[in-house]
Amino acid sequence: MKTKVSLLIIMIICALCSCSAAERPAHCLQPHPQGQGLCDMLISGFYYNADQNACEEWQESGCNVIGGHTYDLREDCVNDCVNVN
Template sequence: MKCILFVFGIIALLLCATVQAVDKSACSQPHEIGPCRKADPKFFYNSEKKACEDFLYGGCKGNDNRFDTKEECEKTCL
């Protein structure tokens, strides 16, 4: 029983590491406003400045380099 729990623990750690790596890939994408015109305040990671900056998201399409808060952006990308 302990062995099974240990195996599940290792699998969970590997899944967490994979999810973090995927999320961090968004940080290297350019920010995209998208074609719609909603003007929703969001944040993106500027890889040249190594900082999270605000922008107005159009509300549709775009890419994954878009965060609801500056804290979420910094937690993911820094």
């Protein structure tokens, strides 16, 4: 009887842990894009900083945006990457 109760408790704990541990989308863990080219155009946006668990603004000069992931609005970044529960 103790074994069944212990097993049931372990199963409930595991179920609760898996429900609360949602994963961030993979694009949240990408760095912000890099600006390339010789022009004075300012490129900016918001990216997820995993070390701070926050969305931060980035700015670079360049004509082309290469790699990474960015958001135009901080709120979109926060909803996708910070408010994951």
